Amino acid sequence: MARLQSSAGPIFSIGEVLKDLRTEFPNVTISKIRFLEAHGLIAPARTPSGYRKFTPLNIERLRYILRMQRDYFLPLRVIQQHLDAMDRGLEPPEVGDTQPKAPRTLESTDALARMSVPTNVRLTKNELASNAGTQADFIDELVQYGIINVDSNNYFDGLALNITKQAQILRTFGLQARHLKTVSSSASREVDLFAPILKSARSGKNAASSPQAEELTLQIAAAIVSLHELLLRQFVEQQS
Template sequence: MPAPSTRSIGQVLKVLKEDFEDISISKIRFLEGEGLVSPERAPSGYRRYSEQDVARLRYILEVQQKHYLPLKVIREHLEKLDAGEQPVTASAAEPPPLEPVVTPTPPERQPPAKRPINISRRELLRLSGLSDAQLSELERHALVLPRRGSVQYGRDALTVAVAARKLAVYGMDARHLRAIKQAAEREASLIDQSLAAHGRRRPGSRQAVVDVMQLVLHAHAALLRSSITS
């Protein structure tokens, strides 16, 4: 039988388990969260991995396993691959660093903070796959903006840009994303007011903000899923 055009995360896990025994769904999701792989989403909301996504994951796991490369170096190698440059093979990879490889923490623990990124507008276009006109429209609606006081774009800008490209397939454009932004701003205001009322909104309270934000995100996702599937 021919190989499926896309796979579920469980099917990807089964394929990769043959060569990487320690691979898990949590680690695959962690690598996705780091922006190293970006599977499509089926109309049902489930991740669908292409053969290119599987090959990308295999590359990441191989250089981690054989050369203990940190995610920062792996990301640089993947960017070269995306730019059409010569792939970095295991033999050409860098020697093992002194620090251990970053691994995903169990779901019940606080996930590791993502490293900040600073990319130019040109790099944002290349990494997101957006056209210049599409990015300009997002910028016009203040959905994607450079860091304050800078011309460089950060991780959130890249995340929104990639999501915008993928949502366009389902007929959602900048106007729809603007409604999502307005909802996010209302939630941010709610979090700020709640923490202020309980004396948690003060210098050094960033962890409380992060904790509440994560809880709100989980609740938001559950309520959205319930509204769609009910």
């Protein structure tokens, strides 16, 4: 019989999952899997008749839970915190640590590369402060002055993380959040400058698709970043 498929890929019955897991965890049982589901650590979909449908992601999640229990004796409460961080696009904290880490894909020292970092991560204020090497009260100041955005659930994204890192560097030179309002206002004016270009690209017979419009935005932003760098160098040289 052909393997059933879903939009997320192949799906497996609980018996098939058990057989697969027992190659690494010989003592795992169906009752154990159901127990983890009952406690909210996994959430397989169901068929109309009520049978569980496990995706490869469900199985990897089960493997992670079982490894954390077997290798590190972590309680379910702590494992749930790890899973919550992973669901928000973060890397779970190392054993003995308390804060999850932002994925390495967000780490870049190149200004242009930071323009296209993924933004689908969600960090709490304390996680943002920890990953940016700063304090929670500085995060509050950045939000107050409109330097970074926080969503309706009080989460920050990957852009907020990179902005905070740069703001923290400037802070070491004596520039506080209120001083960065000038930079933020300048960026807002620059968006107004090229907004008509983007509007034109998204309308008309030859309207660009969302990915194309995003690429155009990045190209314009990259040119502005380069122009900023050159103009700053020019002004510094004029004053020296």
